[in-house]
Amino acid sequence: LDEDDNEQIYRLVQPLHTADIADLFELTPRDDRGKLALALGDLMSADVLAEINDYVREDIIDALPAGQVADLAAQLETDDAVAIIEDLEEDEQRAVLDILGPEDRAAIENALSYPEESAGRIMQRDLVAAPETMTVGQLIDYLRVRSDLTTEFWEVFIVDPHYKPIGTCQLSWILRTPRSIPLGDVMKRDQSLIPVDLDQEEVALRFQKYSLISAAVVDDEGRLVGVITADDIAHIISEEAGEDILRLSGAGEGDINEPIIDSYKARVRWLVANLGTAMIASFIIAQFGAAISSMVALAVLMPIVASIGGNAGTQTLAVTVRALATNQLTQSNTIWAIKRELYVALSMGVSIAIIAGLGAGYFFTNPILGAVIAAAILCNIVIAGMSGVIIPVILDRLDQDPAVSSSIFVTMITDSMGFLLFLGLAVASNIV
Amino acid sequence: LDEDDNEQIYRLVQPLHTADIADLFELTPRDDRGKLALALGDLMSADVLAEINDYVREDIIDALPAGQVADLAAQLETDDAVAIIEDLEEDEQRAVLDILGPEDRAAIENALSYPEESAGRIMQRDLVAAPETMTVGQLIDYLRVRSDLTTEFWEVFIVDPHYKPIGTCQLSWILRTPRSIPLGDVMKRDQSLIPVDLDQEEVALRFQKYSLISAAVVDDEGRLVGVITADDIAHIISEEAGEDILRLSGAGEGDINEPIIDSYKARVRWLVANLGTAMIASFIIAQFGAAISSMVALAVLMPIVASIGGNAGTQTLAVTVRALATNQLTQSNTIWAIKRELYVALSMGVSIAIIAGLGAGYFFTNPILGAVIAAAILCNIVIAGMSGVIIPVILDRLDQDPAVSSSIFVTMITDSMGFLLFLGLAVASNIV
Numbered sequence: 001l002d003e004d005d006n007e008q009i010y011r012l013v014q015p016l017h018t019a020d021i022a023d024l025f026e027l028t029p030r031d032d033r034g035k036l037a038l039a040l041g042d043l044m045s046a047d048v049l050a051e052i053n054d055y056v057r058e059d060i061i062d063a064l065p066a067g068q069v070a071d072l073a074a075q076l077e078t079d080d081a082v083a084i085i086e087d088l089e090e091d092e093q094r095a096v097l098d099i100l101g102p103e104d105r106a107a108i109e110n111a112l113s114y115p116e117e118s119a120g121r122i123m124q125r126d127l128v129a130a131p132e133t134m135t136v137g138q139l140i141d142y143l144r145v146r147s148d149l150t151t152e153f154w155e156v157f158i159v160d161p162h163y164k165p166i167g168t169c170q171l172s173w174i175l176r177t178p179r180s181i182p183l184g185d186v187m188k189r190d191q192s193l194i195p196v197d198l199d200q201e202e203v204a205l206r207f208q209k210y211s212l213i214s215a216a217v218v219d220d221e222g223r224l225v226g227v228i229t230a231d232d233i234a235h236i237i238s239e240e241a242g243e244d245i246l247r248l249s250g251a252g253e254g255d256i257n258e259p260i261i262d263s264y265k266a267r268v269r270w271l272v273a274n275l276g277t278a279m280i281a282s283f284i285i286a287q288f289g290a291a292i293s294s295m296v297a298l299a300v301l302m303p304i305v306a307s308i309g310g311n312a313g314t315q316t317l318a319v320t321v322r323a324l325a326t327n328q329l330t331q332s333n334t335i336w337a338i339k340r341e342l343y344v345a346l347s348m349g350v351s352i353a354i355i356a357g358l359g360a361g362y363f364f365t366n367p368i369l370g371a372v373i374a375a376a377i378l379c380n381i382v383i384a385g386m387s388g389v390i391i392p393v394i395l396d397r398l399d400q401d402p403a404v405s406s407s408i409f410v411t412m413i414t415d416s417m418g419f420l421l422f423l424g425l426a427v428a429s430n431i432v
Numbered sequence: 433l434d435e436d437d438n439e440q441i442y443r444l445v446q447p448l449h450t451a452d453i454a455d456l457f458e459l460t461p462r463d464d465r466g467k468l469a470l471a472l473g474d475l476m477s478a479d480v481l482a483e484i485n486d487y488v489r490e491d492i493i494d495a496l497p498a499g500q501v502a503d504l505a506a507q508l509e510t511d512d513a514v515a516i517i518e519d520l521e522e523d524e525q526r527a528v529l530d531i532l533g534p535e536d537r538a539a540i541e542n543a544l545s546y547p548e549e550s551a552g553r554i555m556q557r558d559l560v561a562a563p564e565t566m567t568v569g570q571l572i573d574y575l576r577v578r579s580d581l582t583t584e585f586w587e588v589f590i591v592d593p594h595y596k597p598i599g600t601c602q603l604s605w606i607l608r609t610p611r612s613i614p615l616g617d618v619m620k621r622d623q624s625l626i627p628v629d630l631d632q633e634e635v636a637l638r639f640q641k642y643s644l645i646s647a648a649v650v651d652d653e654g655r656l657v658g659v660i661t662a663d664d665i666a667h668i669i670s671e672e673a674g675e676d677i678l679r680l681s682g683a684g685e686g687d688i689n690e691p692i693i694d695s696y697k698a699r700v701r702w703l704v705a706n707l708g709t710a711m712i713a714s715f716i717i718a719q720f721g722a723a724i725s726s727m728v729a730l731a732v733l734m735p736i737v738a739s740i741g742g743n744a745g746t747q748t749l750a751v752t753v754r755a756l757a758t759n760q761l762t763q764s765n766t767i768w769a770i771k772r773e774l775y776v777a778l779s780m781g782v783s784i785a786i787i788a789g790l791g792a793g794y795f796f797t798n799p800i801l802g803a804v805i806a807a808a809i810l811c812n813i814v815i816a817g818m819s820g821v822i823i824p825v826i827l828d829r830l831d832q833d834p835a836v837s838s839s840i841f842v843t844m845i846t847d848s849m850g851f852l853l854f855l856g857l858a859v860a861s862n863i864v
Contacts, residue, residue, distance in 0.1 A: 144610060175606065281735055304714055315681050344699065
């Protein structure tokens, strides 16, 4: 790129798959992306654009005129075109939509009318539907002559006269059936219908649970309006599962291509909250100032109690958040899950308490100090385990995302209780 | 269940999808699972068994005689049967394999010969392959008469005489093409071939990247040996993405159905390591014993510096681990990513340092103490940000899983440096 040898670049990139070209853009420094797009010319296809990371795509689209964006969008399937257009500013959206043909425009405007991250945004409108009276032979003939139909489909949906799905035929079943058999005898009646306003996370869970390759999307009246396929779902599953780790650690979107200012805003909020919880812990320590100045060993040991508690809490939190996200933890087994974590916490607490207690008692030649830190660690690990499961469950019941704010609460509890238990027990045991 | 009314249970469960029956088992208390399996009789099908959580399945299989397990395994597709049998003990595996028919046994033994979590374990052996000279009409006729072929396939693989794949036909393309056309003219030559020993995480990434619905699996010599479909991949994507959060927090497998003893073992190891790092931090604090006993405010404030640093480190760590797992962070943009985190850390560090510095200076009416904590926080956040990106990248280069041990190192650094910076600066500034 530095040598401006566009021909050479074109030749190097030509054999690559569109997904690999998309990767190339993501790995190219920000300032060179426009230059690269220019050098690629017609290799910079709509499919490449569809597979690029959201943030990187914005950089490229900002550099392109609306007309070219519209051209690219028109070449895409509706779901991919929507993914590109929904990220544009209001006025850019208008400009692109105005240039599109009426059919594409209607399809994209319709998709944009559904809530963000709903089935309506990710579904594909091009599908093949047939009445149950049609025979296998008639269907095959119909598919061969109708050149305007999509060539990318995995199931034929069987619909009634009101266009409501009554069954589905995998293409393999159709291929294995003699021409004279009506589709009604080939189809499976039992199928997963996806409501058009269902959240994409729920859609992904259904695909996983029922091992779906594609599924019909229906509107409020139960009419067939689109289809979602497993390849559209793969990146949603990955995103949703990956989100939890980022939310739990307060890293916001956590995309390395996110602008620095957005990363700063998302993360600094979290650190300010953390500053607040740390101040509560400091306030507790301040109450024991006299004890600490007469026995510095307390200041030396107290971070251990808080740190171990925080770690145990994070472990339970991670397990609980994953179990909630995958629907493995529901109302019916909450009590059982809490008991389970209690047993794990008790056994870990006893082990760590013994090691830390013996170590501290020996090192400071003060067995009572050892007993105090052992008791504090045991209690704090149990408190950590209990809050690590109960807090996310409560947030989930209140329809809050348990990954987002649980860890602030859990850390606050394990820090404060860690200092309070250790310093309080030390004073109560008269060793100071 | 408590009333032992098996007929009632059967009636209630009968209308459910196999995946829902599997969920029911997972939500049933452990002791009642055997009883439920008994009550369900023939509803307790092989498909139900295949969809149940690994740990819950072990409970059920342990309760069933080997003969019945073999019956159930024989009804399943190879990949699902392998998933069940690979979890059994060696001698149970033998017992089940001995009962299976020779064909099923050979297929399963072959699958078990591939490494765990490789493509060979998750692939399906039943597939449809054809030579490129076959016409569409010949293929359809062949599919209609050969009743022993699988009915679940999404692509026809085109192979050469050595059974090496040379192209692939989606079934929709075949259905839309006249009978006389040879498959060689319908197929797409360019396809993603999966080596049979490829790790399942890599397989999942390829499915995501190239939006695959199914893909051919080839052996060392490039011969077609199986097929993997997107529905098998969905739960792998979810598992792999969810694993990172559990590993990063040291929660092991993190499955709520895991036996308590296994959870204990996985997690206590982590807490022991944490105890070790906390002791290093304590050792550093101990060096400043005189300073602390003459100025208790130091003991009150020092956990804030460590806590904020730990949090900032975890944020960067989560972002970096996700970026590595999704192949967004590679050798070519590491320097750029480190610079990016440096800017984010600097801007957060300045913000938090100002708030904490002003607060501490005002509260303890000691502006120098405020300046000391501000400087310590700024430095510690920058150190946290740098170690949060550099440590996982180094582990990744050394072919270690960056999610597993990064957070121990990062916490150790942010804790130790937090105390060292704050207490060291306090002593150096002569406020003590």
